[in-house]
Amino acid sequence: MNENQDLLPSSTLRTVAWRIVPFICLLYVLNILDRANVGFARLAMQDDLGLSKAAFDLGFGMFYLGYLLFEVPSNLLMQKFGARRWMARIMITWGLVSAATMFASDLWTFYALRILLGIAEAGFFPGIILYLSYWFPDRQRAKMTAFFMLAIGLSNVLGNPLSGWIMDHFNGLSGLHGWQWLFLLEGLPTSLVGVAVLFYLQDSPHDARWLRDDQRRWLVDHLAEEDRVRREKHGPDRWQAMLQPRVWLLIAIYFTVAVGTNAGSAYFPTLIKEQYQGATNVQIGLLTALPHLCAIIAMALVGISSDRTGERRWHLAGSALAAAIGWAIVAWGPTPLVAMVGLCLAQSGMMSMLPVFWTLPGVFLSGVAAAGGIALINSVANIGGFFGASILGLMGLWSMAAILIFGSLLTATALRSWSPDNE
Numbered sequence: 001m002n003e004n005q006d007l008l009p010s011s012t013l014r015t016v017a018w019r020i021v022p023f024i025c026l027l028y029v030l031n032i033l034d035r036a037n038v039g040f041a042r043l044a045m046q047d048d049l050g051l052s053k054a055a056f057d058l059g060f061g062m063f064y065l066g067y068l069l070f071e072v073p074s075n076l077l078m079q080k081f082g083a084r085r086w087m088a089r090i091m092i093t094w095g096l097v098s099a100a101t102m103f104a105s106d107l108w109t110f111y112a113l114r115i116l117l118g119i120a121e122a123g124f125f126p127g128i129i130l131y132l133s134y135w136f137p138d139r140q141r142a143k144m145t146a147f148f149m150l151a152i153g154l155s156n157v158l159g160n161p162l163s164g165w166i167m168d169h170f171n172g173l174s175g176l177h178g179w180q181w182l183f184l185l186e187g188l189p190t191s192l193v194g195v196a197v198l199f200y201l202q203d204s205p206h207d208a209r210w211l212r213d214d215q216r217r218w219l220v221d222h223l224a225e226e227d228r229v230r231r232e233k234h235g236p237d238r239w240q241a242m243l244q245p246r247v248w249l250l251i252a253i254y255f256t257v258a259v260g261t262n263a264g265s266a267y268f269p270t271l272i273k274e275q276y277q278g279a280t281n282v283q284i285g286l287l288t289a290l291p292h293l294c295a296i297i298a299m300a301l302v303g304i305s306s307d308r309t310g311e312r313r314w315h316l317a318g319s320a321l322a323a324a325i326g327w328a329i330v331a332w333g334p335t336p337l338v339a340m341v342g343l344c345l346a347q348s349g350m351m352s353m354l355p356v357f358w359t360l361p362g363v364f365l366s367g368v369a370a371a372g373g374i375a376l377i378n379s380v381a382n383i384g385g386f387f388g389a390s391i392l393g394l395m396g397l398w399s400m401a402a403i404l405i406f407g408s409l410l411t412a413t414a415l416r417s418w419s420p421d422n423e
Contacts (some may be wrong), residue, residue, distance in 0.1 A: 009222070012215040016135050019210060023200060024128055027091065028151035030190040031124055032096035035063065035117070036265045037186055040163040040288075043269060043281060046175055046305025047346030051107060057389040059110045062264045064386035071379030072372055075130060082203040083131045087124070091194030094120040099187030102180035126375040130183050134204050135219075137226055139307060141362060146303025146355035153296035153351065157289040158318045159186070160269070164285030178281075207291070247373050249414055250360060253316075253382045257357070258384035258408030259391060260323060260350045260400050265289075266344065266389035275336040290340065290349035298348035303355040316356045316371035317411040323349025324404035331397035360415075367391045 046056045078086040090269070097113065097120045104110040129147065136144045167178030167187055181335045202208050205219045225372060231270055275278065279287070298319075306315040326346025333339030361374050 008214060010028075012211065013140060014218070015211060015215065016205075016208075017144060017147075017201060019208075020135060020201075021144060022324050023092075024131070025148050025151045025154070027087070027193065027197070028125075028128065028148060029155040029158075030091070030095075030193060031121065032152050032155035033079060033186050034190055034226075035121065036090060036156070037098075037163055037182055038101070039115075040167070040269050040281075041182055042266075043273065043284070044167060044171075044177060045104075045179040048179070049104065049106060051110070053393060054390070055107060055395045057108070057266065059114050060389045061262075061386040062111045063115040063118040064382050066115045066120075067382060068118075068379045068386070070119050070122035071126060071382075072375040075126050076372055076374035078123060078127045078130070078209060083127065083134070084198060084201040084203050087201065088194050088197040090121060090124045090127070091197060092191045092226075094124070095190030095192075095194060095226060096120075097187075097189050099131050099184050100182060100207050101187070102176070102183040102238065104306060122379075123375065126378045128376050129358050129361075132267060135221070137222060138359070141307075141359045143303050143355075144305040145358050146299050149354050150296050150299060153292040153299065154395065155297070156282060156292035160285035160292075162186075162285070164281035164283070168281045171199070181359070181362045187194040204275065244422070245256065247361070248417075249375060249410075250357070250377050253407055253411055254377055254381035255384040255415075256320065256356060256403050256410070257323075257350050257353050258382050259388040259403050260327070260346070262382075262385035263390035263392040264343075264347060267392055268347075271330070271339070271343070275333075275339050287340070291343040294344040295347045295351035298352045302352040306356045312356050313357060313411065313415040316353055316415070317350045317408045319352035319356070320404050320408035321349070323353070324401045325349075327397055327401040327404060330352060331401060346400070346404075353407075 041059075042056055046053070051059070074086075074090070074258070077315055081083045085139075094117060097117045101110075101117070104113055129145070132141060132144055132148065163182055163186070166182045170176070170185075171178030171179075172183035173181065205223070206217055211219070269284055269288050269293065273284050276284070276287060302315055302319060306312060323346050326342045326344070326349055329342030330339050330346060331342075333342055358374075361377060391403075
């Protein structure tokens with residue numbers, strides 16, 4: 001006997017969430033681990049390759065050259081080939097390139113491998129954001145995006161101690177540096193999981209044989225109705241829609257958080273090492289995990305609150321302001337403990353912006369415009385990722401606070417009450 005029709009939406013979304021979100025969270029854990037482990041590797045890699053601080057910062061940002069150029073084409077190709085095959089391709093290639101970073105031997109091979117990693121990974125994050133829009137209605141998407149993006153915190157909570165342990169215990173084994181083992185042991189598992197994507201994911205609810213027929217019909221019909229209303233209000237899903245002014249407003253807002261998060265990824269281990277002189281790599285890894293652990297809790301709470309109230313503007317602006325205050329505390333930090341509190345607040349604020357932010361493109365974009373628009377926002381705004389580490393290195397910690405304050409003010413003044421209900 002079928003369950004009461006009133007329970008059908010909640011049971012369907014619960015089934016979809018348990019089936020999809022933990023798995024894509026695992027994919028994103030591996031993604032963040034392979035993208036950010038160079039920030040931990042720099043504790044030894046920078047000296048081993050004979051690179052200056054500025055040269056290494058530039059190399060960290062080189063990732064975004066390939067990333068920016070191939071982001072939009074990658075998301076459009078996902079529309080053509082389907083999420084399952086395209087996500088598998090991305091993961092297999094980026095895992096292999098990440099592992100190959102162990103062969104960096106000088107400035108130019110380091111730069112080339114970072115650019116190649118960006119090309120291989122391009123399209124993964126906006127592809128997942130687009131994929132979530134295939135499965136979840138507007139009002140559930142901030143919460144689901146928050147749960148998916150918990151992977152950022154989980155990756156750093158688990159990955160930083162693991163990275164420190166690998167560098168300490170594998171250094172010199174078979175004549176390889178610890179950072180070389182780091183790239184190898186954290187890159188190859190990604191390619192193996194990429195193969196599993198082919199067998200686990202489905203392209204859309206139409207293909208979800210693990211849903212009951214009534215659940216599948218309800219989900220397909222409900223999402224189709226949302227898409228119909230969206231097209232009536234904002235026009236068809238032509239690719240030109242992704243060039244409208246509100247897309248560029250979102251790019252400006254996301255630029256500010258991209259600068260902060262990527263600078264933090266590049267510098268958190270180094271900042272903590274400076275505060276805690278004499279700490280081992282494992283100890284630095286454990287201390288670096290603490291801000292990310294705080295961010296996991298903050299992201300979940302902010303995402304749930306934003307979905308429950310349907311409010312986006314102040315959740316986003318408030319998170320940006322918290323991040324700015326956190327960076328200011330780090331810059332002021334008279335003691336290691338105060339600086340650590342600042343790092344925790346900065347990371348919590350920046351990460352809490354993300355799940356709320358990524359609900360906004362889906363409010364007015366659909367189809368091809370959504371695929372291209374989400375990728376365009378992520379790629380252009382991540383120019384901030386290219387410059388983030390260099391800005392912090394050249395201009396100091398106060399620059400991060402100033403950029404996040406600008407993000408908070410821009411959000412508060414420009415977004416109004418931008419939510420699915422108000423739209």
